[in-house]
Amino acid sequence: MPILIGETQPDVQDLDMLETDEETPRRRDPEATRQAILEAAEELFVCHGPSATSLSQIARAANITKSLIHHHFGSKEELFAEVQQRHFQEYFEAQKEMLESSDSTSSLLEDSLITYFRFLQSHPESVRFMMWSTVEGGDDGCPKKAEKGLFELGIQKIREAQERGEIRADLEPFFIIKTLLALPMAWFQSRAETLQLVDSEIEPEALDELYLRDMIAIFLEGVRPRPTDADPQSPDRQSPDRQTSSSPD
């Protein structure tokens, strides 16, 4: 629904005048135009993909002319790069907020897992956008700094939890995060196919909850320290504290 921004010419003028008085008269607002283009482009990119989205469609959706896109952003590629950067910036900011607001109780991983699941559940565009970026987005690496910082923060938190004995110490924190991210992401990536695979009368949201429950059960049990540390019951997967210092990053 955020396609049609527009409305900047016909009569909103008066409202803008009322709202902002004569401080910011707001006609011919280049910043608003930029935002309108960005939002329209993101919606269309997410829906049809970059190469299947034409500048004409974006212009039509944003209620502006095609030339304006070239004026504000250089080319289609640059526009997509900007949309990409904007999207991932918001995405990583949201993730960082989540991670930092998480209280360092023993429920660190469970909280993160649930929060990430809920985030993807309520932001299906993000799932699609990440797929588009993976599959045909240029190797720009624009948000890689933020992602890297996010990973390092998570790794640090997990290390602390491992030292507190709350998480198995024989697992590499980096891979714990990878696993934690993989479980919700893969679910929502194939959600449509899954739904028509289980062609039952169950509502999608209910299926989400069922998956969430089992996914949490498997993951948490998988990273939980053994009840008896020197349990000889499964000798071949003893995992005598693999070198914890050889983090891959």
Added chain:
Amino acid sequence: MPILIGETQPDVQDLDMLETDEETPRRRDPEATRQAILEAAEELFVCHGPSATSLSQIARAANITKSLIHHHFGSKEELFAEVQQRHFQEYFEAQKEMLESSDSTSSLLEDSLITYFRFLQSHPESVRFMMWSTVEGGDDGCPKKAEKGLFELGIQKIREAQERGEIRADLEPFFIIKTLLALPMAWFQSRAETLQLVDSEIEPEALDELYLRDMIAIFLEGVRPRPTDADPQSPDRQSPDRQTSSSPD
């Protein structure tokens, strides 16, 4: 390398005559043309995606004319549908072979996990193709039958293992499979980004192995039955055998 089939006109004629004598003279071979188009199209579709691949490119790669594509397949959409169906058919056949050849020892899940991981590792095209199909493939549902059958087979095997006490009985088999598939798939989907995220001197294959090890450790430990069934040590995740009969499919 399977792009340039061609060679059907210049001098292969003689070789074909030698090989197949006069039984199948093999000039103007429509079946070979179809295969050439399909292979060229699959390669290009996987690489650039359906909408970014033009019929001209496919024709050039297959050493035939664009009109021939329309002659053998109706349109670009139909061509992609056929490529998609062919790919998923081979994919599901391979998966079925794996699943059926798996000896029903207690290593069912571990074998499946490793086998699937190795499959994706050696078939990166499949990973990309599935992403393309998810993100812009039509809702054809051509291989859904095969996939459904595959899931049912896996569910049955897991049920038996659960009754044998080898797998936690409080987990829905369907979600166990979903989790099992998610872990390798998500890894290879974001493999490129991961590699440049851990910008170290480690080789990609070594990183694969490290992830595989931890992923197996987490997953197997997560689905393994508790050592002590009536262990009161974690009271809130007792999970008193959730109704196992309410499979979502």
Added chain:
DNA sequence: GAATGAATTGGCCAGTCGGTCAATCGACTG
């Protein structure tokens, strides 16, 4: 009240897209 320069417009470009068509080619059938 010009003047300046950015924002915005519509028209235009060469190129490519998917698709169609008539004509040719070639291998079988009789």
Added chain:
DNA sequence: CAGTCGATTGACCGACTGGCCAATTCATTC
């Protein structure tokens, strides 16, 4: 050998693509 029919070709189509440019409109500055 002529006839038939599918495989194959190249020319062609209208539509649309991303991009460019001159002209216009407007907000701001002297």
